[in-house]
Amino acid sequence: VTGTLVLDCEAVQALKDPHHPKHRRAADIIAANAIRGRRSAPTSLRVVVPVAVRIEAGWDRTDAAASTINRITQGLDIACRDIDANLAVQLRAVMPQLSVVDATIGAAIGSAPPPVRILTSDADDMRRLLGYLGVLGSVVVL
Amino acid sequence: LVAPATTSATGSLDKAADASRDHSSHADLPHLRPSLARLALATAELDGNDLAQRPELIERAAAELVVHQPDATPDDVLTYALGLAAGSNAA
Numbered sequence: 001v002t003g004t005l006v007l008d009c010e011a012v013q014a015l016k017d018p019h020h021p022k023h024r025r026a027a028d029i030i031a032a033n034a035i036r037g038r039r040s041a042p043t044s045l046r047v048v049v050p051v052a053v054r055i056e057a058g059w060d061r062t063d064a065a066a067s068t069i070n071r072i073t074q075g076l077d078i079a080c081r082d083i084d085a086n087l088a089v090q091l092r093a094v095m096p097q098l099s100v101v102d103a104t105i106g107a108a109i110g111s112a113p114p115p116v117r118i119l120t121s122d123a124d125d126m127r128r129l130l131g132y133l134g135v136l137g138s139v140v141v142l
Numbered sequence: 143l144v145a146p147a148t149t150s151a152t153g154s155l156d157k158a159a160d161a162s163r164d165h166s167s168h169a170d171l172p173h174l175r176p177s178l179a180r181l182a183l184a185t186a187e188l189d190g191n192d193l194a195q196r197p198e199l200i201e202r203a204a205a206e207l208v209v210h211q212p213d214a215t216p217d218d219v220l221t222y223a224l225g226l227a228a229g230s231n232a233a
Contacts, residue, residue, distance in 0.1 A: 005188070028176045032184035032216055045188070117188055138190045 003137075004112035005033055005045035007075060008105060008120040011142055012049065012057035015069040022121070022142050029119055029140060030072055045117060047075040052104040078108045095128060102129070109135055179204035182219035191220065199223050199230075 007015070014022040015030065030047065037044035049059070054077065061070055069075075080088070084107035091106040092098050098106070102122065106129040109116050116137030118126045123139045130137050176184070179201045186194035193200060203223035207214045214222075 024176075028180050028184040029188065031176050032181045033188060035181065035216060036185075140187050 002043050003045045003115040003117065005029075005047045006105060006108055006112065006116060006118045007047065007049050007053060007073070008118065008122060008126070008142075009053050009057045009101060010121040011119040012053060012059050012069065014142060015073055016057065016059060016066060018068060026119065026142060027072060034072075045115075046113070047073050048078050048108065048112065049073075049075040050078045050101075050104045050108040051080060052101045056101045078112075080104055080107065084108070084111065091129065091132070094132065095125070098125060098129075102126075105129070106133065109133055109137065177204070178208060178214060178216065178219060182216040182223070185216040186220055189220075193220055193223050193227065196223070196227065199226055202226065 010022065011026050014020040014026040017023060020026075033044045033047065035044075036042060053059075059069060060066055084104070087110050088100070088103035088107040091103045092100070102125055105118070105126070109118070109129055110133050112135075114136040116130070116135055117140050118130070118137065119140045119142055120126045121142040123141045126139045130139070179197075182200050182204055183194060183197050185191075186200065200219060200223050203226055204214075204219045207219055207222045211218060
């Protein structure tokens with residue numbers, strides 16, 4: 001594992017629903033990453049999902065309807081600790097347009113092993129987050 | 143900060159890899175199964191590779207490479223596409 005792939009709300013929604021217009025696109029990214037995970041020396045990114053994203057996107061791992069996304073992502077939850085909550089608040093102070101959920105994505109980015117890739121439909125805000133946090137990473141537009 | 147959901151990270155990645163190998167997420171939607179070219183394009187995007195801006199070159203590379211190397215990986219396609227790009231730039 002050589003870095004982190006963060007999913008935003010629409011990425012989760014797209015992966016959850018095989019009929020979502022961006023499902024194929026999102027699934028391609030996840031599949032391409034997974035292929036690198038089966039090398040003898042894996043170079044895949046760890047797929048992570050801030051819990052606020054999972055809540056916003058309605059991803060209940062125990063719901064049978066979530067079986068597709070459970071199977072194809074195996075994404076790990078990122079809990080929001082107090083230190084992350086503080087960073088999220090600070091991010092919203094400097095970027096008032098950020099939603100609470102996006103601020104928690106920012107907090108997750110801030111402490112994720114780099115390089116960080118963000119699978120998102122909100123490229124502008126995510127690039128701003130990366131720039132503000134000074135994190136080595138980039139956006140993969142959904 | 144990263145809390146395991148139900149399995150270890152290594153186990154999770156292995157399972158994700160298995161899912162990808164089987165393309166089982168698309169078992170009921172076979173037309174959505176990713177082609178080698180699409181996987182190569184997605185890999186380029188994950189890497190921030192400039193080849194991501196040249197999907198037609200990746201398509202060509204995948205089509206040509208798979209004839210000689212049926213088990214080619216997306217990274218193999220990108221390596222070959224890079225060579226094609228260098229050749230076209232030199233011409």
